[in-house]
Amino acid sequence: MVENLLSLAIWTPIVAGLLVLATGGDKNAGLARIVALVGALAAFLVTVPLFTDFKSLHGGMQFTEFAPWIASLNINYHLGVDGISMLFVVLNSFTTLMVILAGWQVIQTRVAQYMAAFLIMSGLINGAFAALDAVLFYVFFEAMLIPMYLIIGVWGGPRRVYASIKFFLYTLLGSLLMLVAFVYLYFHADKSFEILKFQTLVLPLSVQMLLFFAFFMSFAVKVPMWPVHTWLPDAHVEAPTGGSMVLAAITLKIGAYGFLRFALPILPDASRELAPLMVALSLVAVVYIGLVALVQTDMKKLVAYSSISHMGFVTLGMFMFAGDSLNQWAIEGALVQMVSHGFVSAGMFFCIGVMYDRVHSRNIADYGGVANKMPIFAAFFMLFAMANSGLPATSGFVGEFMVIMGAVQVNFWFAFAAATTLIFGAAYTLWMYKRVVFGDVGNHHVEEMQDVNKREFLVLAVLGVAVLGMGLVPDLFASKMHLSVNDLIAHVAHSKLK
Numbered sequence: 001m002v003e004n005l006l007s008l009a010i011w012t013p014i015v016a017g018l019l020v021l022a023t024g025g026d027k028n029a030g031l032a033r034i035v036a037l038v039g040a041l042a043a044f045l046v047t048v049p050l051f052t053d054f055k056s057l058h059g060g061m062q063f064t065e066f067a068p069w070i071a072s073l074n075i076n077y078h079l080g081v082d083g084i085s086m087l088f089v090v091l092n093s094f095t096t097l098m099v100i101l102a103g104w105q106v107i108q109t110r111v112a113q114y115m116a117a118f119l120i121m122s123g124l125i126n127g128a129f130a131a132l133d134a135v136l137f138y139v140f141f142e143a144m145l146i147p148m149y150l151i152i153g154v155w156g157g158p159r160r161v162y163a164s165i166k167f168f169l170y171t172l173l174g175s176l177l178m179l180v181a182f183v184y185l186y187f188h189a190d191k192s193f194e195i196l197k198f199q200t201l202v203l204p205l206s207v208q209m210l211l212f213f214a215f216f217m218s219f220a221v222k223v224p225m226w227p228v229h230t231w232l233p234d235a236h237v238e239a240p241t242g243g244s245m246v247l248a249a250i251t252l253k254i255g256a257y258g259f260l261r262f263a264l265p266i267l268p269d270a271s272r273e274l275a276p277l278m279v280a281l282s283l284v285a286v287v288y289i290g291l292v293a294l295v296q297t298d299m300k301k302l303v304a305y306s307s308i309s310h311m312g313f314v315t316l317g318m319f320m321f322a323g324d325s326l327n328q329w330a331i332e333g334a335l336v337q338m339v340s341h342g343f344v345s346a347g348m349f350f351c352i353g354v355m356y357d358r359v360h361s362r363n364i365a366d367y368g369g370v371a372n373k374m375p376i377f378a379a380f381f382m383l384f385a386m387a388n389s390g391l392p393a394t395s396g397f398v399g400e401f402m403v404i405m406g407a408v409q410v411n412f413w414f415a416f417a418a419a420t421t422l423i424f425g426a427a428y429t430l431w432m433y434k435r436v437v438f439g440d441v442g443n444h445h446v447e448e449m450q451d452v453n454k455r456e457f458l459v460l461a462v463l464g465v466a467v468l469g470m471g472l473v474p475d476l477f478a479s480k481m482h483l484s485v486n487d488l489i490a491h492v493a494h495s496k497l498k
Helices: 002-022 026-052 085-102 111-130 134-143 145-155 160-188 205-222 231-238 241-266 268-294 299-318 328-359 375-389 395-410 412-437 454-472 475-493
Strands: 062-070 075-081
Touching: 002 026, 002 062, 002 075, 002 085, 002 111, 026 085, 026 111, 075 085, 075 111, 075 134, 085 111, 085 241, 085 328, 085 454, 085 475, 111 134, 111 145, 111 241, 134 145, 134 160, 145 160, 145 241, 160 205, 160 231, 160 241, 205 241, 205 268, 231 241, 231 299, 241 268, 241 299, 241 328, 241 475, 268 299, 268 412, 268 475, 299 328, 299 395, 299 412, 328 375, 328 395, 328 454, 328 475, 375 395, 375 412, 375 454, 395 412, 395 454, 454 475
Parallel strands: none
Antiparallel strands: 062 075
16 A cells, blocks of 8 residues: 555545535535545545655665656656655645635535645646656646646635736746746657656757756746746735635745756756856845745735745756856755744744634735734734744744855855845734734724634644654654755756766
């Protein structure tokens, strides 16, 4: 049984999603919710052994599976995870469970379709993280767009059609270039789509540069890096709460993961040449987008911009070259930041969703004095706001601290610019928190607010434990990735020029 863990992690949620769809229309909404919850819980429990049985002292891929798929083109169903991708498979399954709980009562129309979209997307994302065949990766990478497009387009806000089409087009255009890159590499790798084989190829610098550009267009849009970030605030503002949680917690990570799995190990020389550009774009995202977040009036938009700023940290850590080699602190920091951002942003968006369900407004000006009516909620919201600002003992601090540590070793001014985010992050997050939660009750809608119910409390408590747990015991997560990061650094240090 154990040898097919990754297939189970991919197909359990997809089958559960199809079963939820089979429950039919909204008259069976209760049944759809229960099937979705059982499916999401089963999908999460399947991924737990990936974390517990993962051998931290063994490098390379674990839990591998191999089966021919399209034999004539040498395309295989090849799965495996290392210390980097394993964490995201577990994080994704965990987030999906939270999302199903988050949309339990809120979604009243087309319930089965809503739940099924998330479950199917969870399976497809797990597939993208576990794929060791480039075509398989591409299929999963593209297919996960469809449920997200539907989630924003069907259950979103008033401008949902605009936001979903913009999201779809941006991501699709980028990924077509990635497919071209894969086809080029296929012919150079003796007609094989094996990602690990791609990583051994010798390529001239001009080719590496072009391929890097193709990967950059695909993954930078997903992260999103500045200047191709404009789809994200629109998508977040229009998406339902669950959509925002998945979008921030998981979907953005696929982009950063792509850089780690493809751009850096396959094209180390081009990555080294273009590292200054990547660092510059990351620092613009960290500093400029932090300032943009300060002036937002819409809570969701503010947290969406804060996500772009936090992901700027991730891409910064990935391209910290000192001479030929990457900085270990910075890469591990980037990975820890990715996992942490998954918990924190899911918590932030859920908190905004809880308030939106009661008041039906996301404008900061429509609130004030929420703490008087919802003290338990205000405490949880405080925790996530602090983690978003990077307070020590929360998960938000660990990743950022490690990236800054790595950056100091490479270039003091990089670290200085990156560290400003801690100031801006605190400024926009706490400024929002103060105006929403404290003060007198200024609005009759706020006057009528009820504190969190048991379901909301459960989601907030689980996410709160995750944020604090990762902040207090970061090694639990970091120890899993040491060897994989070392392998990556060794890989990138070797030139692959002809």
